[in-house]
Amino acid sequence: MPKISRRASQTPSSKIRRVFNKSLGHDDWVKFTVGEPDFDTDQTIIEAAYQAALMGNTHYVHNAGIFPLRQQLAKKFYEDQHLTVNPETELMVTNGGTEAIYLALQAIVEPGDEVIMPGPQWTPYPMLTTLNHGKAVICKVHEKDGFQYTEENLRRSITPNSRILILNSPCNPTGGMAGRSTLEMVAKVAKEFDLWVLSDEVYEKLVYDGNEHISIASLPEMKERTIIINSFSKSYAMTGWRVGFMMAPAALMQVMVKLHELETSCCNVPAQYAALAALNMDQVVTGRMLEQYAKRREILVKGLNRISGVSCVPPKGTFYAFANVKELGVPSDELVERMMDEVGLAVVPGTAFGEDGEGFLRFSFAVSEKTIEEGLERFETFVKSLRQ
Numbered sequence: 001m002p003k004i005s006r007r008a009s010q011t012p013s014s015k016i017r018r019v020f021n022k023s024l025g026h027d028d029w030v031k032f033t034v035g036e037p038d039f040d041t042d043q044t045i046i047e048a049a050y051q052a053a054l055m056g057n058t059h060y061v062h063n064a065g066i067f068p069l070r071q072q073l074a075k076k077f078y079e080d081q082h083l084t085v086n087p088e089t090e091l092m093v094t095n096g097g098t099e100a101i102y103l104a105l106q107a108i109v110e111p112g113d114e115v116i117m118p119g120p121q122w123t124p125y126p127m128l129t130t131l132n133h134g135k136a137v138i139c140k141v142h143e144k145d146g147f148q149y150t151e152e153n154l155r156r157s158i159t160p161n162s163r164i165l166i167l168n169s170p171c172n173p174t175g176g177m178a179g180r181s182t183l184e185m186v187a188k189v190a191k192e193f194d195l196w197v198l199s200d201e202v203y204e205k206l207v208y209d210g211n212e213h214i215s216i217a218s219l220p221e222m223k224e225r226t227i228i229i230n231s232f233s234k235s236y237a238m239t240g241w242r243v244g245f246m247m248a249p250a251a252l253m254q255v256m257v258k259l260h261e262l263e264t265s266c267c268n269v270p271a272q273y274a275a276l277a278a279l280n281m282d283q284v285v286t287g288r289m290l291e292q293y294a295k296r297r298e299i300l301v302k303g304l305n306r307i308s309g310v311s312c313v314p315p316k317g318t319f320y321a322f323a324n325v326k327e328l329g330v331p332s333d334e335l336v337e338r339m340m341d342e343v344g345l346a347v348v349p350g351t352a353f354g355e356d357g358e359g360f361l362r363f364s365f366a367v368s369e370k371t372i373e374e375g376l377e378r379f380e381t382f383v384k385s386l387r388q
């Protein structure tokens, strides 16, 4: 057979998929694996896509996305973060946040450039970095620091080759959020070492206990070195529609629009109209989803903390609980395999998010309260069996 690229074929497949695939066909298992809302997309949004298609919006559009959507996004940035963003030159609609991250790395990274990211981190960051000829530099973050960068560990990760610093707040998998003081520290370091900040804000709307999402781009002199990644996937239960968006300085955006044209031309057009409807509709719909997540979070976190040998810091944002299982004394991967085989419970090992995730399990609470209660029972039974 002719050759396949080594770089591509050696990219590991994600452990989340492995657990997910193993759980397929086991309808009696309790599953906390997938990182997507269990709600259906709101009817208003679906109707808007249908109407757009009926009205003939089925052709290629501007590579950066339909202008009314970019205008609405600019308004959103202003209302949410007091950011003044030019919809003509600084915004682009992408095929999900994932493509936006890919484009940013492709546009910035030269071979050997280093991309700093937290450990544990969302699984694709290191893989996308390597695919774009960069080197992933993992900066370990700790539970005691709310899984946030500290100035000390961040400075230790910097070398003359550092080019991009990834910030993910609220964070998948840890549920941690960067407060103003952390953001100020990150901003200071980014300016000192002339780094780009790739700020992944896809969970910005899923925050609890009155926590406030602050974009680092809103800090003084940060907009000019920040790329904001965002998406309709999580905020509006629109994972399958594949609509994301990004904000970046015009000079960088111009390059990314060009790459986006080569890769996908533009984001699916009826889906862009659906996204526009999502922004324009009564936001009470997202508020209702958030209320549900908040209830589930409470049940899950309380339940986990009741199990001897398990502890869980309440996540400030996202729909993930990152449970510390170090006291159980069994590696996360082994725990996950045995839980599936012995009690039919599927969760994601912390190691799916890099080696710094060892000793943790990620539970997604984008599942019903009943599923959470049943899962907690199975987890407790399993943990007790370990002690016998």
Ligand SMILES: Cc1ncc(COP(=O)(O)O)c(C=O)c1O
Residues within 6 Å of the ligand: 035, 095, 096, 097, 098, 099, 122, 168, 171, 172, 200, 202, 230, 231, 232, 233, 239, 243, 244
């Ligand atoms: C941290 C983070 N960033 C980005 C994404 C990408 O989401 P999408 O491509 O669906 O917009 C995800 C999805 O799980 C995520 O967890």
